[in-house]
Amino acid sequence: NAGVTQTPKFQVLKTGQSMTLQCAQDMNHNSMYWYRQDPGMGLRLIYYSASEGTTDKGEVPNGYNVSRLNKREFSLRLESAAPSQTSVYFCASSEGTGAPYEQYFGPGTRLTVT
């Protein structure tokens, strides 16, 4: 099992460009999450999907959109990238949100916006 995979691993964008970060899991998990990690800030939740067909905002959703394409895949889109979105992005999945299930994280995408 690959677990949680993310593409790309690295990306450099110019301000105003758009891109989509892809995430997939092969653990048959119901819930998926997108976090960003900035120095001194810890992991902050951007959006999450409790189950296929649902998405909800996290702590820092502005400037992002998400799509839960199917049970396996959850993508994060930056419509018009800004330097403030320079960060490391992690996707995670868990069996569900209604019980204290641990989250499994992908390897991360390092994004730089110039």
Place this chain on the structure above:
Amino acid sequence: ILNVEQSPQSLHVQEGDSTNFTCSFPSSNFYALHWYRWETAKSPEALFVMTLNGDEKKKGRISATLNTKEGYSYLYIKGSQPEDSATYLCALHNAGGTSYGKLTFGQGTILTVHP
């Protein structure tokens, strides 16, 4: 926004030392407390998920305790080894209102174990 605080921010110990660090969180609407270990250039991996007041969990040389009434959890490492060097994250799973189903992470404690 829930406030999850970890202390200290960083810690340097010698191989063989035992060490501990703290995670503090609001005690109202508590649901679960997670501990994750995050090695450099890797992704966070779950160590423990704790739900009950007084809970104590152990995995090898690492153990954790939980006090939900006063809102804190301790992580202990006995006989630290260089391979224990990592960032240790705690995360609160809160049952209140819009927090339900989401984890709020602390900023982490960076542990460096010197040979």
